[in-house]
Amino acid sequence: MDALVGLLGMLVLMALGAPIFVALGAAALIMLATEGRPLLDAAATSISGINSTTFLAVPFFVMAATFMQRGGIARVIIDAAEAWVGHFRGGLALVCVIATTLFAAISGSSVVTAMAMGTFLIPAMVARGYDRPFALGVVGASGTLGILIPPSLSMILYGLIAEQSVPRLFLAGVVPGLLQAVLLALVVMVISRRRGYASGERVPARDFARRNLRALPALAIPVSVFAGIYTGYTTVTESAGVAAIASVLVAVLVYREIGWRDVFGMVAEAMKAASAVTFIVIFALLFAHWITGSGVPTALVELAAAWDLKPWQFLIALNLVMLVMGMFLDAVAVLLIVTPIVLPVLPTLGIDPIHFGIILIVNMEIAFLTPPIGLNLFVLSSIARAPLSEAVRGIWPFTVVMVLFLLLVTYIPEISLWLPTTVYAR
Numbered sequence: 001m002d003a004l005v006g007l008l009g010m011l012v013l014m015a016l017g018a019p020i021f022v023a024l025g026a027a028a029l030i031m032l033a034t035e036g037r038p039l040l041d042a043a044a045t046s047i048s049g050i051n052s053t054t055f056l057a058v059p060f061f062v063m064a065a066t067f068m069q070r071g072g073i074a075r076v077i078i079d080a081a082e083a084w085v086g087h088f089r090g091g092l093a094l095v096c097v098i099a100t101t102l103f104a105a106i107s108g109s110s111v112v113t114a115m116a117m118g119t120f121l122i123p124a125m126v127a128r129g130y131d132r133p134f135a136l137g138v139v140g141a142s143g144t145l146g147i148l149i150p151p152s153l154s155m156i157l158y159g160l161i162a163e164q165s166v167p168r169l170f171l172a173g174v175v176p177g178l179l180q181a182v183l184l185a186l187v188v189m190v191i192s193r194r195r196g197y198a199s200g201e202r203v204p205a206r207d208f209a210r211r212n213l214r215a216l217p218a219l220a221i222p223v224s225v226f227a228g229i230y231t232g233y234t235t236v237t238e239s240a241g242v243a244a245i246a247s248v249l250v251a252v253l254v255y256r257e258i259g260w261r262d263v264f265g266m267v268a269e270a271m272k273a274a275s276a277v278t279f280i281v282i283f284a285l286l287f288a289h290w291i292t293g294s295g296v297p298t299a300l301v302e303l304a305a306a307w308d309l310k311p312w313q314f315l316i317a318l319n320l321v322m323l324v325m326g327m328f329l330d331a332v333a334v335l336l337i338v339t340p341i342v343l344p345v346l347p348t349l350g351i352d353p354i355h356f357g358i359i360l361i362v363n364m365e366i367a368f369l370t371p372p373i374g375l376n377l378f379v380l381s382s383i384a385r386a387p388l389s390e391a392v393r394g395i396w397p398f399t400v401v402m403v404l405f406l407l408l409v410t411y412i413p414e415i416s417l418w419l420p421t422t423v424y425a426r
Helices: 002-015 020-034 039-050 057-070 073-085 091-107 110-127 132-147 153-162 166-195 205-230 236-255 260-294 296-306 311-328 331-342 345-349 353-367 375-384 388-411 414-424
Strands: none
Touching (some): 002 020, 020 039, 039 260, 057 073, 057 153, 073 236, 091 110, 091 132, 110 132, 132 153, 132 353, 132 375, 153 166, 153 331, 166 236, 166 353, 166 388, 260 331, 296 345, 311 345, 311 388, 388 414
16 A cells, blocks of 8 residues: 555656656655665665666767767758658658668667657658648657667666666667568558658769768768677777767768867757756666565566466556556656566566567657657657647557557567577577
């Protein structure tokens, strides 16, 4: 009963608009004090959780995303994608899917990806005769790839809280991310054909080569990150540092949309964002410490055993709960609340925690798209200066496909596990 009161109190604080870290921290501290458990141990647990080399990757990836968004990288990637598919029917919408997939391999954030792509592509799509709700829907749905295709900040958070290998999580997101991009592209092609959206002009061979060559420095950044991690030359944190430095050099020296005098302010902006993530992680670990000792996970394990739940039954129920939570809570809040409660149940049911991490990430993607809290909807409505209802109207076909995609990822574990199993079996 005490645990239920604590959880309800935390949800009430979030509903009243309290920041995530305040709601998590207040609920955990009050309940720990009420239960008479030592606060010093809880503090030590939280601090030791962020005292890791893996967590140091967060500010570096945030810094890289900041320079990618503001340093001309998005425009270059869009130009390169347009050279490949811009001449197809609905080509500019396909450009959005492809460019977002490439940018997601750099940014690590759904909101940053949606903002970077939406700033350029929504006005361009509307100018070429696409319905504005459709333009908002394409960018919003494609933007969610920012947390599924690695490097993903959400995967790092899950890895820290669940004590799972971040490189394995990164690999587990590759195939689902590419599959999601293909499904979104198919939806775009079907809708574009039904509505008769115009085709663009084929890019001349010389311009085709120029655009792709110009995009190489941007695309080299995620390639260097993955090559460093999976050849063993660098850790995740060292690769994040390489990505941060490379993003600054590419933005300033190659694309030249910002100068050296802009660098300090942008680094400060990135560190401010990273500090917010740090507070969230500290209090999430505190919340996990409380929930673990509260008996909730143990009770959930006993309930699963008493009801003789099969893994597929548990996962379908959990997906339904997370989808509902995602409508009313921030996507990151869903991750931080669900992970410490559910994690102890997974071994009992034979569910791989890496597989569950991808299921959780896909649920977070859908949470970014579902009203009334869907953050991508608000971001895109602000960029396009459009009513929120237009974004909701444009996003629903993509949301339906995303739910079907969630079922695929949930019940075909090989989609997530094949690549990390293959790589680490060598």
